[in-house]
Amino acid sequence: MARQNVLGVYADADSAAAGARSLRAAGFTGEDYEVLTGNPYPEGAFGDHPKRNKLFVFPIAGGLTGFSLALLFTAGTQAAFPLVTGGKPILAIPAMMIIMYEMSLLFAMIFTVMGVIFESRLPRFSGAGPVYDPRITLGYIGLLATVEEERIPAARQALQDGGAADVVGETTTA
Amino acid sequence: MRNRPVLTAPQINDELLWPVMTLERRHVLAFIPPFLLVLAGVVATTVLVWQGLWVTGLQRPAFWGFFIVNFVFWIGVSHAGTMISSILRLTQAEWKRPITRAAEVMTVFSLVTALMHPVIHAGRPWRILYWLLPYDFFRGIWPDIRSPLVWDPVAITTYLTGSILFVFTALIPDFAIIRDHATGWRRKIYGWVALGWRGTPRQWQLQGIFGILMSALILPVFVSVHSIVSWDFAVSVVPAWHVTVYAPYFVIGAVHSGVSMVLTLMALMRWIFRLENYIWEDHFDAVGRLLIVIATLWLFFFFLDFSFSFFTREEQELAVMERRLFQWPFNVITIIMVLTSYVIPIPLWMNRRVRRNIALMFWTSILVNIGMWLERFFLIIPAIERKQQLTFLWSNYVPSLVESTIVLASFGMVGMLLILFAKFFPLVPAWEQKEGQTFRQTIQIGDAQVDAVIRESEEERAW
Amino acid sequence: MANKWGMAVDIDRCTGCQACVIACMSENNIPINLDEHFNNRRAISWIRVDRYWEGEYPHVKARFLPLLCQHCGNAPCEPVCPVYATFHNDQGLNVQVYNRCVGTRYCANNCPFHARFFNYRRPVWPETYNNYLNEDVTVRDRGVMEKCSFCVQRINRATREAKRTGDEEFINTLQPACAQACPTDALVFGNLNNPNSQVSTLFHDDREYTLQESLGTEPNIRYLKKVDKEAAPEPVHA
Amino acid sequence: MASNEHSANGNSHGAPLPPATPEELNEDLIHEARRVGPRMRTLLIIFGSLFTLAFVGAGMRLASGTDDHTVWRYYAVCYFFVFSLTAGIPLAAIGLRMARAQWRKPTSRLAEMFLILGPMHVIFFIPLLAGAPPITGTEPPHNTMWMDWQLGPWLPDIIMVSTLAITGLGLLYASALPDLAAVRDHAADGTTKSWARRVARGWSGTDRQWRMHKSALGILGAFYVAMYAMTHFSFSTDFAISMVPGWKDPIFPAFHAVSGLQMGLGLFIVSMFLLRKVHGLGRYFELEQFWGFSRLLLVLTLFWFYFWWSAFILFWYGRLPHEQSIIALLIFGDPAESALLARPQFLMFAGAIGLSFIIPFLVIMWNPVRRSIVGPTIVGLVIISGGLFDRLRIYSNTWSVEQVGGHALEEVPAFAVPDIWDAAFFVGLLSGVPFLILLASRVIPIVSLWETREALMMRVVRPFGIGNAHVVGKPD
Known part of the structure; x- marks a missing residue:
C-alpha cells in the first residue's frame, strides 16, 4: 500500500x-x-x-580484518625476504604484534565509520x-x-x- | 560560575558559521603571518633538498637533530585532540563541547606537519616510499617490520586516518546546516558532503554512539603512537635513550604539551572568531585543572627517568646527565625547561583567578610548550652526543639556519592550516552547542541554582 | 662449510702509523676528507686509529686503537633499518646495500662503535683522480650510509676464484686493504671456520677480548691486549 | 554516567530499589549496620584469631635469622601482595572525588575504609627491613637510589610507609567526621555512641566546618596519592629492582603502582559484592557503581599490559646480556631448561599475565559484562589471583637472587617452596584485612551518609517532551 x-x-x-x-x-x-x-x-x-542497531558488528569485523591483513603482511614479508637482522628470529613476534595491533585498530575505525554511515541510511548525495x-x-x-x-x-x-x-x-x- | 548564556539556534548558526559564509578582513589578516612563515619554510626546504643535509648542523655522532626533535614535538601536540575529545567524551564532561573539534583538527594538522619531518630528514627523501610502503611485489623487496621506523608510519597512518574520520563524521550535521542556509556553490558542495543528513533520531543516536565508540577505539591508538615514537629512541642501545619509562613518559609529556596547545588555540579562537559566547572562562578553568593533574603526572615520570639515570651509576649515563645539568647550553635549557613546563605555570594555575584569566592562560600555555619543546631537545640531543665510550669525537650539535627556519615554519604551517580549515568548516561544532542548550537544566536547592544536565547512557546503546 | 670472516687486532703491534686508513681510502673510493669535513665532523674513514694518552706527564704513552666496523653477530644497527639496507649475511658480514638506503641514519645512532658514516653531500674527486677510483667498488652518492665492508669485493673475487680453480689458497691468502697495508701485521684477517687459519688461533689467544663486551653484540673482530707490563690497557667495558 | 536503570527500556537485571530517603539512610547505615548480630560476632572472632597467625609467622621468620635474605622471599611476597592489594583502593574514592564523578558517592567510604590498614602495613614492614640484604656499601657496588648513604633504604622507606599510613588515617578521619557526628547523635548502642562522641568532637555542620572539611579532603587526598606513588616507587626499587644486579627499569615503579591499583580495584568490587550479599547494602552498591568501576578496571587492565610491555619490548629488542638475564628471571625462566613449561618462572609469569590481563581483558571488554553485578565481581576475583601470581613472580624471584651487586645477573636462581610459617603469615595477613575493616565499621558507617545524601539531592527526574529525563546536577 x-x-x-x-x-x-x-x-x-x-x-x-x-x-x-x-x-x-x-x-x-x-x-x-x-x-x-x-x-x-x-x-x-x-x-x-x-x-536497535547493528553498529557493534562493524568494529569487530574491521578489527578481525585488520588483524588478519597485518598477520599476512608481517609474517609474509619476513618469510618472503628472510634476512637476519641483529640476530633476531625471522618471525619476530613482538615486532609483529605492534603492527597487528595498529592495523586491527585502523580497520576497526574505518569499518566503524562505514557502519555509522550505512546504519544511518546514508549517503544520499542528492540532498x-x-x-x-x-x-x-x-x-x-x-x-x-x-x-x-x-x-x-x-x-x-x-x-x-x-x-x-x-x-x-x-x-x-x- | 557565571550564568551560561542562553542561545537560540539561529544565533548559534550565525555566530559559528560566519567564517564559512562570509570572508572578513580579520580572517585574512590572521592568515598572513603563518603564511609568511610557511613561505620561508618552503624556501628552506628547497635549499635542504637541493643541497642535501650538508646545510644542516648534523654531524657525527649527532646524526639526529632539530628535525627529529620537532617531529616528536608535533606528534606530541597531536595528542591533545584525542585526549580532549575522547577522554572528555567518555567521561561525558559537559565542558568538552566547544573545544573538541578544534582539538581534533589540531591533531590532524600537527600530524601532517610532523610527518613532513622524517621525510626531509632522510638522506634521500625521494626514495622514502621504500620505507613506507610494501609495494615492490615483483622484486620481493619489503620493508623490515622489525624496525621502529616501520612501526612509526603504521601507527601514525592509523592515527591520522582515525582522526580525519573522527572529524569528518562529526562534521556531517554541520554540513547539513550550511547546506540548508547557503546559496550557490556552497549549497551544492556542502549538500554533497552532508551525505543527505536529515536529523532523524536514528541518525542522532548513531552520531552519539559513534562519538563514544570512536573514542574508545582511538584512545589505544593515541597511547600507542607516542609510545612507538618513543621506542625509536628507547629500543636502541644508546645508554640514556634505552630507558623503559620512555613510552608513558613521552605520552604524558605529549598530552601536557598538546593540551596546553589547546589552551593557546582556545584563546586565539576566542579572539579571532569572536567566540565569547561559546568559549568561556569556565572552559579555561576546567582545562587548567586538568592540566595540573597531567603536569604532575608528567613530573612523576620525569622524576622516574631522572632518578634512574643515577641508579646504576654507569659512567655513560652520568656523563649524559652531567652534560644535561652542567654544560652549556644544556644547563640553561634544563633550567628553562623545568621552570616553564612546571614550576611557573602549575602554581599559577592552582589559583582559580588565574585559571579564569584568558590572557594569562594564553601566555602560560605558550610557556609550557616552550618548555616541552626544550624537553624533547633535552632528552634526545645530549644522549646522542655522548652515547658510548668509543665516540672519540665529542661534538656539540649546533643547528643551522635552514633547520631553525623549518622548525619555525612548522608552527606557521599548523596555524595556516587551522585558519584555512576555519574558512571552510565551523571550528566549533554547531550541533553540539545546540545539544548543550537543549540538555541544560538547573536544579533548585534552597535558594541556589545548581547547573545540571540531562543524562543519557550512550554507551549502553553502543554495544 | 660457508666461510665466516673475522679479524684479530693486535693492539701490542699497532704503531698508529695510519697506513690502514690510507689503504682503506684508496681501496674503497672513500671521498677525500677536506678541512671542512673534519671541522664539521663529517669526515669519513671506515677504519680509524683512535689515540689515547696514558699516564701523567712526563711519563706519557700514546696508545692506539684501530677501530672499524665490528661486523657484530647481534648487530644493533641492523634491525633498526626500515628498508633492510643493512643485514647479516651468511658469511658473518654485516653488509650495507647502498641502493636500498634512504638515509634515516638510525643505524649510525645505534652503532656503539661509531663505525658508520653518512654522505652529507655528493663526493667529488679532482678530475685527474677519476681514473684512479677502484672499479670494483661503488661510489656512494649523497644521502646514504656507508661503513667498512671487510673489502667485500676482494672476498667475492677470492671465493669466486677458489671455486673456479678449486684452489683454497685464494681464500687463505685473502686480505682486506687495511690488513694488507699494515706494516706490523697488527691486523690479521681470515676465515674463522677454518681452524688452522691464523685468525682462528688468535681468537683463542690469552690476550683476546672484545670491545664493549657488555653490550653482547658478539663482534667478529677481537682485540689482543697490550703486553707492556706496566700499562696494559684494560679491555674497554661499557 | 548515569543511569537508565530506573527507565523502562532495556535493563534485564531486575528492578532496582528506589533511592533511599534520608530516614531510610539513617535506618540502614546507623541502626541496622550497627546491631552486633551473631554473624558479625562470629566473623570478627574468626578473622581476629586468624590475624594472630600473622604475628606468629612474622615472629618465626625473625627467629629463623636475618643473615640470609633468601629465606625471607615469601614474607616479601605476602607483604607486598597485601600492601599492593589494599593501599591503592582509597584512590578509587580520591581520584573520582577529584574528577567530580557523582556516581561514586555511595562507594567512597568503603574505599576509604581500607585506610584503616595503614598501621598494619607499617608493623609488618619492620621485620622485612631486618630480613632485607644491605643495599648500600657492598662490594661490588649495588645499584641503589640511595648512593652510599648508610641509612640506605631503611630510614627513607620506613618514613614513606608511615607517612602513607598517617595520611591515610587522617583522610579517613576527615571523611568520616560528619558521619561520626551522626552516629554520635543517633546510634542506639551505648558503646558505639561513646566511641563516636570521643572522635566526632564538636562537629555540628556549620558552613565553615564544611568548607574546611572539603579542603581537608582535597589536600589529604592529593597528598595520599603522592605518597602512594612514592611508596610504590621506593618499595619496588629497594626491594625488587635493587635486589637484582643489572636490572634498570624506571617504569617498574609505575607498573608496580598501576598493577597494585588494578588488583585493589578488583578487591574493591568484590567487597562491594560481599556487602550487597552479606550486609544487605544493595541499595548503595548498585549496577551503576559496578558499571562505573568495571570501566576503570578495564582501563587499569590495559595499563597493566601497557606498562609491562613498555619494559619488555626494550629488553627484547636491545638484546643486552644483562637485560636478557632479567627477562629470564622474571618472564621466560632459565633458558638452560629447554621445556618452557618446566620453568617455574615462566609458569608464574603465565599465571600473572593470564589472570591479570588476558582473561580479564577478554571478559570485561564487553559492555554487557561490565553492566552487571556478577561479571565485574568474577573479573575482580580473577584479577586478585593474577595479582598474587604477579607479586609471586616479582618477589620470590628477586629475593631468591643470592648474588649481591655486580653488572649482570649471572644465573637464574632455582624455585623454592614456602614453608609453614610463610603460609601462616599469608593467611594471617590476609585475615587482618577484613578483621580491621569490620572492626572499624562498628563505629564508622561503611556507606557515607553525607555523600549519599548529597548524591540524592543532585538527581531529579523531570518531564521532557512527552517523556521523562534524568537530570544530574553538576555543582562547580
Whole structure:
C-alpha cells in the first residue's frame, strides 16, 4: 500500500511534544512518525522508539580484518625476504604484534565509520531527501508522519492541532 | 560560575558559521603571518633538498637533530585532540563541547606537519616510499617490520586516518546546516558532503554512539603512537635513550604539551572568531585543572627517568646527565625547561583567578610548550652526543639556519592550516552547542541554582 | 662449510702509523676528507686509529686503537633499518646495500662503535683522480650510509676464484686493504671456520677480548691486549 | 554516567530499589549496620584469631635469622601482595572525588575504609627491613637510589610507609567526621555512641566546618596519592629492582603502582559484592557503581599490559646480556631448561599475565559484562589471583637472587617452596584485612551518609517532551 509523508514543523520542543501527543491521540503510533531535529534530543522526548542497531558488528569485523591483513603482511614479508637482522628470529613476534595491533585498530575505525554511515541510511548525495524543511537546522522540530494515503488528512489535522508552524510535503514513497 | 548564556539556534548558526559564509578582513589578516612563515619554510626546504643535509648542523655522532626533535614535538601536540575529545567524551564532561573539534583538527594538522619531518630528514627523501610502503611485489623487496621506523608510519597512518574520520563524521550535521542556509556553490558542495543528513533520531543516536565508540577505539591508538615514537629512541642501545619509562613518559609529556596547545588555540579562537559566547572562562578553568593533574603526572615520570639515570651509576649515563645539568647550553635549557613546563605555570594555575584569566592562560600555555619543546631537545640531543665510550669525537650539535627556519615554519604551517580549515568548516561544532542548550537544566536547592544536565547512557546503546 | 670472516687486532703491534686508513681510502673510493669535513665532523674513514694518552706527564704513552666496523653477530644497527639496507649475511658480514638506503641514519645512532658514516653531500674527486677510483667498488652518492665492508669485493673475487680453480689458497691468502697495508701485521684477517687459519688461533689467544663486551653484540673482530707490563690497557667495558 | 536503570527500556537485571530517603539512610547505615548480630560476632572472632597467625609467622621468620635474605622471599611476597592489594583502593574514592564523578558517592567510604590498614602495613614492614640484604656499601657496588648513604633504604622507606599510613588515617578521619557526628547523635548502642562522641568532637555542620572539611579532603587526598606513588616507587626499587644486579627499569615503579591499583580495584568490587550479599547494602552498591568501576578496571587492565610491555619490548629488542638475564628471571625462566613449561618462572609469569590481563581483558571488554553485578565481581576475583601470581613472580624471584651487586645477573636462581610459617603469615595477613575493616565499621558507617545524601539531592527526574529525563546536577 502506498505510504505518504507529511511533515509538521514546530517552533520549539513544547509544541513538538504537543504535536506528538495529538498524533498519538489521533491513533498513530510511534512507528508511524519520525522526528527530525537540528540537534540531538533526549531519548524518547517525542515518543520515538529508537531501533536497535547493528553498529557493534562493524568494529569487530574491521578489527578481525585488520588483524588478519597485518598477520599476512608481517609474517609474509619476513618469510618472503628472510634476512637476519641483529640476530633476531625471522618471525619476530613482538615486532609483529605492534603492527597487528595498529592495523586491527585502523580497520576497526574505518569499518566503524562505514557502519555509522550505512546504519544511518546514508549517503544520499542528492540532498536531504523528499520531505524536508531547512528550518530544522534553525532549531525547528519536524514531525514526519509516514502513513497510508487515506490517513494523510487525519495526520495533517493532528499535526496542525498540535500547533505546527507549518505543515509541508506530500510525496509518494514506495 | 557565571550564568551560561542562553542561545537560540539561529544565533548559534550565525555566530559559528560566519567564517564559512562570509570572508572578513580579520580572517585574512590572521592568515598572513603563518603564511609568511610557511613561505620561508618552503624556501628552506628547497635549499635542504637541493643541497642535501650538508646545510644542516648534523654531524657525527649527532646524526639526529632539530628535525627529529620537532617531529616528536608535533606528534606530541597531536595528542591533545584525542585526549580532549575522547577522554572528555567518555567521561561525558559537559565542558568538552566547544573545544573538541578544534582539538581534533589540531591533531590532524600537527600530524601532517610532523610527518613532513622524517621525510626531509632522510638522506634521500625521494626514495622514502621504500620505507613506507610494501609495494615492490615483483622484486620481493619489503620493508623490515622489525624496525621502529616501520612501526612509526603504521601507527601514525592509523592515527591520522582515525582522526580525519573522527572529524569528518562529526562534521556531517554541520554540513547539513550550511547546506540548508547557503546559496550557490556552497549549497551544492556542502549538500554533497552532508551525505543527505536529515536529523532523524536514528541518525542522532548513531552520531552519539559513534562519538563514544570512536573514542574508545582511538584512545589505544593515541597511547600507542607516542609510545612507538618513543621506542625509536628507547629500543636502541644508546645508554640514556634505552630507558623503559620512555613510552608513558613521552605520552604524558605529549598530552601536557598538546593540551596546553589547546589552551593557546582556545584563546586565539576566542579572539579571532569572536567566540565569547561559546568559549568561556569556565572552559579555561576546567582545562587548567586538568592540566595540573597531567603536569604532575608528567613530573612523576620525569622524576622516574631522572632518578634512574643515577641508579646504576654507569659512567655513560652520568656523563649524559652531567652534560644535561652542567654544560652549556644544556644547563640553561634544563633550567628553562623545568621552570616553564612546571614550576611557573602549575602554581599559577592552582589559583582559580588565574585559571579564569584568558590572557594569562594564553601566555602560560605558550610557556609550557616552550618548555616541552626544550624537553624533547633535552632528552634526545645530549644522549646522542655522548652515547658510548668509543665516540672519540665529542661534538656539540649546533643547528643551522635552514633547520631553525623549518622548525619555525612548522608552527606557521599548523596555524595556516587551522585558519584555512576555519574558512571552510565551523571550528566549533554547531550541533553540539545546540545539544548543550537543549540538555541544560538547573536544579533548585534552597535558594541556589545548581547547573545540571540531562543524562543519557550512550554507551549502553553502543554495544 | 660457508666461510665466516673475522679479524684479530693486535693492539701490542699497532704503531698508529695510519697506513690502514690510507689503504682503506684508496681501496674503497672513500671521498677525500677536506678541512671542512673534519671541522664539521663529517669526515669519513671506515677504519680509524683512535689515540689515547696514558699516564701523567712526563711519563706519557700514546696508545692506539684501530677501530672499524665490528661486523657484530647481534648487530644493533641492523634491525633498526626500515628498508633492510643493512643485514647479516651468511658469511658473518654485516653488509650495507647502498641502493636500498634512504638515509634515516638510525643505524649510525645505534652503532656503539661509531663505525658508520653518512654522505652529507655528493663526493667529488679532482678530475685527474677519476681514473684512479677502484672499479670494483661503488661510489656512494649523497644521502646514504656507508661503513667498512671487510673489502667485500676482494672476498667475492677470492671465493669466486677458489671455486673456479678449486684452489683454497685464494681464500687463505685473502686480505682486506687495511690488513694488507699494515706494516706490523697488527691486523690479521681470515676465515674463522677454518681452524688452522691464523685468525682462528688468535681468537683463542690469552690476550683476546672484545670491545664493549657488555653490550653482547658478539663482534667478529677481537682485540689482543697490550703486553707492556706496566700499562696494559684494560679491555674497554661499557 | 548515569543511569537508565530506573527507565523502562532495556535493563534485564531486575528492578532496582528506589533511592533511599534520608530516614531510610539513617535506618540502614546507623541502626541496622550497627546491631552486633551473631554473624558479625562470629566473623570478627574468626578473622581476629586468624590475624594472630600473622604475628606468629612474622615472629618465626625473625627467629629463623636475618643473615640470609633468601629465606625471607615469601614474607616479601605476602607483604607486598597485601600492601599492593589494599593501599591503592582509597584512590578509587580520591581520584573520582577529584574528577567530580557523582556516581561514586555511595562507594567512597568503603574505599576509604581500607585506610584503616595503614598501621598494619607499617608493623609488618619492620621485620622485612631486618630480613632485607644491605643495599648500600657492598662490594661490588649495588645499584641503589640511595648512593652510599648508610641509612640506605631503611630510614627513607620506613618514613614513606608511615607517612602513607598517617595520611591515610587522617583522610579517613576527615571523611568520616560528619558521619561520626551522626552516629554520635543517633546510634542506639551505648558503646558505639561513646566511641563516636570521643572522635566526632564538636562537629555540628556549620558552613565553615564544611568548607574546611572539603579542603581537608582535597589536600589529604592529593597528598595520599603522592605518597602512594612514592611508596610504590621506593618499595619496588629497594626491594625488587635493587635486589637484582643489572636490572634498570624506571617504569617498574609505575607498573608496580598501576598493577597494585588494578588488583585493589578488583578487591574493591568484590567487597562491594560481599556487602550487597552479606550486609544487605544493595541499595548503595548498585549496577551503576559496578558499571562505573568495571570501566576503570578495564582501563587499569590495559595499563597493566601497557606498562609491562613498555619494559619488555626494550629488553627484547636491545638484546643486552644483562637485560636478557632479567627477562629470564622474571618472564621466560632459565633458558638452560629447554621445556618452557618446566620453568617455574615462566609458569608464574603465565599465571600473572593470564589472570591479570588476558582473561580479564577478554571478559570485561564487553559492555554487557561490565553492566552487571556478577561479571565485574568474577573479573575482580580473577584479577586478585593474577595479582598474587604477579607479586609471586616479582618477589620470590628477586629475593631468591643470592648474588649481591655486580653488572649482570649471572644465573637464574632455582624455585623454592614456602614453608609453614610463610603460609601462616599469608593467611594471617590476609585475615587482618577484613578483621580491621569490620572492626572499624562498628563505629564508622561503611556507606557515607553525607555523600549519599548529597548524591540524592543532585538527581531529579523531570518531564521532557512527552517523556521523562534524568537530570544530574553538576555543582562547580
